[in-house]
Amino acid sequence: MPAVATNPTLKGVHLTRTYGDGAKRRAALRDVSIDLFPGQLVLLMGPSGSGKSTLLAVMSGLLEPDSGQVLAEDGGDLRDVWTMTPKEREDFRLRTTGFIFQGYNLFPALTARQQLEIVLKWGGYAGGAEARRQADDMLEKLGLLPNRHKKPAHLSGGEKQRVAIGRALVKDPTFVFADEPTSALDWENGQRVMELLRDAAHDRGASILVVSHDHRLLPYVDVYYHLEDGHLEERPLIPAGH
Ligand SMILES: Nc1ncnc2c1ncn2[C@@H]1O[C@H](COP(=O)(O)OP(=O)(O)OP(=O)(O)O)[C@@H](O)[C@H]1O
Ligand SMILES: [Mg+2]
Structure with missing residues (x-):
């Protein structure tokens, strides 16, 4: 376990988020608070539809909460991501945040190498x-160098997923949000990805929030949360051998 700084770099405070109107209205997050610390790899688990992707989107500045705050450390100050102007928020995300989407969101026209290069250039x-x-x-x-000239249409699901992971990590971000980053990978590649995420946290001080259904990831993480029906709860990590 790495030394963890005392102050969180990202705080979600009393977050709520609903989707739809009238009879179709559905709460995805109900009063969720979470602190992310530098150097920590945090796992978020919970059933399908429990609000995991919604929480990642809100915490990363992609989806506005109905109420609550997302406070991010930026140059020594805590700033509310959702009171920034859209331009400030976009700049902040570009500077600080890597996001691995559940559906990868690769650019169809770019090769694997270009997907990473463009992030560094932008x-x-x-x-x-x-x-x-x-x-x-x-x-x-x-393990993707031989595939560097291939576009997404010519990559397997697991290869696309690894390109998306590379794209999120290549700029050494302060915050990393990873939505089921190992779902399309065999266990060997899944372990490789978890080691990369753990290195980004423990060696370079990133704050990382990973969503997964896979209990095999538990030994890699520092903190474990369970989300169910929009409610978040921290769960103890059972040490290996117990
Ligand atoms: N754009 C949307 N419009 C309406 N409802 C939505 C939308 N996105 C999510 N929801 C609903 O909000 C709830 C939480 O969705 P979310 O995608 O956050 O779940 P999840 O925990 O990531 O699920 P999974 O494990 O299946 O990815 C679900 O009931 C879902 O149907
Ligand atoms: Mg999801």
Whole structure:
């Protein structure tokens, strides 16, 4: 377990979110509060439809909550992500956040390598040969270097998933949100991905929130939450051998 700083870098405070109107109205989050700390890998589990993707979207600045706050550390201050202007929020996300979508959301026209290069270029991290080197470095860690010239249509589901993971991690983000990042992977590649996520947290101080249904991920994480029917509860991690 790494040393964890005392102050959270991202706080969800009394978050609620409903979808639909009238009789179709349905609460996805009911008063959820969560603190994410630097250097921590956090697992979020719960049944299908319990609100996991909704919580990730709200915490990452993609989906506005009905009430509550998302407070993010930015340059020493805690800022409410949802009182920023859309432009400020977009800049903040570009600078600080990596998101691995449940459906991957790759760009159909770009090769595996270009998906990573473009993130480095857009965020102003690296360009040209340096962006290519960093992209290839990450693809190598994911076992994808031989696939670097392939577009999504020619990649398997698990390969697409790993490209999406590389795209989220290549810029070394402060916050990483991963929605079922190992769902399409065999266990060997799943372990490789969890090791990369754990390194990003423990070695580089990222705050990482991972959604999964897979109990085999538990030994990799520092904190474990269960979400059910829009309610969040921290659960103890049972040490190995117990
Ligand atoms: N855009 C939407 N419009 C209407 N209802 C939605 C929308 N997105 C999610 N919901 C509903 O909100 C609830 C929570 O959805 P969410 O996608 O957060 O669940 P989840 O825990 O991620 O599920 P899964 O494990 O299946 O991915 C579900 O009942 C879902 O049907
Ligand atoms: Mg989901």
